[in-house]
Amino acid sequence: xxxxxxxxxxxxxxxxxxxxxxxxxxxxxxxxxxxxxxxxxxxxxxxxxxxxxxxxxxxxxxxxxxxxxxxxxxxxxxxxxxxxxxxxxxxxxxxxxxxxxxxxxxxxxxxxxxxxxxxxxxxxxxxxxxxxxxxxxxxxxxxxxxxxxxxxxxxxxxxxxxx
Numbered sequence: 001x002x003x004x005x006x007x008x009x010x011x012x013x014x015x016x017x018x019x020x021x022x023x024x025x026x027x028x029x030x031x032x033x034x035x036x037x038x039x040x041x042x043x044x045x046x047x048x049x050x051x052x053x054x055x056x057x058x059x060x061x062x063x064x065x066x067x068x069x070x071x072x073x074x075x076x077x078x079x080x081x082x083x084x085x086x087x088x089x090x091x092x093x094x095x096x097x098x099x100x101x102x103x104x105x106x107x108x109x110x111x112x113x114x115x116x117x118x119x120x121x122x123x124x125x126x127x128x129x130x131x132x133x134x135x136x137x138x139x140x141x142x143x144x145x146x147x148x149x150x151x152x153x154x155x156x157x158x159x160x161x162x163x
Contacts, residue, residue, distance in 0.1 A: 008115050008127050015086055015117060019078055022060050028052040031159050045069070051156035058082055062152045070094055070103060071111060077149050083121070087145050089114040089132065121146060 009016040022028070031051040045067030052061040059079055066073040071093040078086040095109035096102075112130025116123055123142035128134070134141050 008117060008125060011125070012117055018080060019086060022052065022078060025052075025054075025060070028054060028060060031156050031163070033155060033159055049152055049155060051152075051159070053156075053160065057160065059153055059156055062149070062156065064148075064152060071108070075148070077145075077152065082153065084118045084146065084149050086118065087114075087116040089116065091130075091132065116141060116145060118142075118145075 029052070031053060033049040034046070047064065047066040050063040051059050052063075054060050059082055061079065062075075062077040064073075064075040064077075071091055074088075074090045074092075076088040077084060078088075090111065090113045092108045092111040094103040094105055095107040097104045110130070112128070112132045114126060114128040114132055114134075117125040121142075123145070126141070133139065134144075
């Protein structure tokens with residue numbers, strides 16, 4: 001496991017090449033699910049789940065955007081043969097307006113980002129900047145992301161079958 005702040009793109013160039021290929025691949029079919037039922041209770045302002053499917057009907061990427069009262073949470077799960085190899089985790093916090101005593105929903109102030117590298121369903125490396133949900137050592141990062149991935153993947157695969 002790496003320490004925080006290392007440049008993972010230099011350490012795992014093949015993984016970042018695959019991420020770039022997926023992100024630039026215009027032939028991937030989008031499967032969009034707005035406000036999936038299983039996540040409604042966790043999002044103040046709604047959420048979206050988007051799967052990116054290759055021509056073999058395999059999910060290559062899953063994007064989750066959760067709109068909260070204090071910011072926007074974004075996850076990107078990258079897959080090869082439907083096995084997780086990287087998670088990008090970002091939170092952008094809304095700016096707190098001291099004069100109005102409320103959030104300014106047009107400006108961001110802070111947040112965090114994390115990159116989590118997986119191999120054979122095991123977390124092998126990470127880079128994290130800022131405060132996040134995994135600061136509590138009792139939370140198993142690997143278990144959380146694999147559980148979330150299965151939930152999202154199942155929802156996307158069900159959506160594919162109905163289209």
